[in-house]
Amino acid sequence: MSNAIPSAPNLTQRPPRSPRVRLGGYVILARILDKGRAELAGTAGEYKFNNPMDRHWFRFTGITPEALKAELATGKGDGAMLAWIAEHAPHKHAPWEIQQWSAYHNERGPDGDVETIEFFAQRVGTVAKDREDIKTWFDYLDADDHVTFGGKA
Secondary structure: OOOOOOOOOOOOOOOOOOOOOOEOOEOOHHHHHHHHHHHHHOOOOOOOOOOHHHHHHHHHHOOOHHHHHHHHOOOOOHHHHHHHHHHHOOOOOOHHHHHHHHHHHHHOOOOOOHHHHHHHHHHHHHHHOOOOOOOOHHHHHHHHHHHHOOOOO
């Protein structure tokens, strides 16, 4: 597919925005938009739109990945996408609810079963074996993006 989306990032050249970047108060939304635009343009590389992390945002807002991607295909920028989300999200949230949801996800690490904790430790070990400060999923994503594009962990 040709790059019909003028603002589509080339995720084979650089990572999407950090999951910590807030857009409309939401963490991970800017990253989701980057990945969706890149997927539409055929420049997503190894990045996956609607991955398990993205699905937390989709569940919170009630917007489907298909609907968001269709709206991205119109070429809207971030501001117009936020307006569309505010109008079309089945689950409406007050700013304080978005802030609490975002704060939770900003600090969320592996929890629950042993398999998830082991999976997280293995993933961190592949990018930053000697780093003990990588405790959250967002810490891991930022480190992985940095190392993937030539940075040193």
